[in-house]
Amino acid sequence: DAGITQSPRHKVTETGTPVTLRCHQTENHRYMYWYRQDPGHGLRLIHYSYGVKDTDKGEVSDGYSVSRSKTEDFLLTLESATSSQTSVYFCAISGGRQAYNSPLHFGNGTRLTVT
């Protein structure tokens, strides 16, 4: 298994509070991604990173921000959590020289519930 650790694995939080999810990798891979998985929508890309301090938005980035200050860590922050952000969040990494010809390897996910 690729060395990807997501924390926490489960979290319950209240509407309006900030939440930070962490993805830690031990593979020294360049590319990191945050996806959310929801019934009826499948997996959708939130943000991705192509290097330290280099990030860009994905399909569903509103309400989320990311930071990558070290190769191994990619943080996802929900600035003010809403019930629509209740979801399972997956981090993925890719180690190819180019992003497009290497598979993504996924962490085990964080189940977030916003009440």
Add this chain to the structure above:
Amino acid sequence: SQELEQSPQSLIVQEGKNLTINCTSSKTLYGLYWYKQKYGEGLIFLMMLQKGGEEKSHEKITAKLDEKKQQSSLHITASQPSHAGIYLCGADPISNTGKLIFGQGTTLQVKP
């Protein structure tokens, strides 16, 4: 925006039977990836296809990408209970981005 359509959405087969899952796009795909997911867990990478007409096999699972690179199939031969789970196809809709889009998934149950 481009979408990936998977069919069927769910499948129940008897152990030992063969099955096929399809993944279709309206546009050319730059890289097609198959993943398996068990409930409550992450996605496990199975295979990657990049060239039109490409076919890859691993154990009892074979994946193919058509010549136009718009349709892929995943075929399982002699299914076993260990094959049960959710199968997802993912694809790079725009060359050189690595930002995958995914199908909705196909849930497979294998009855002993």
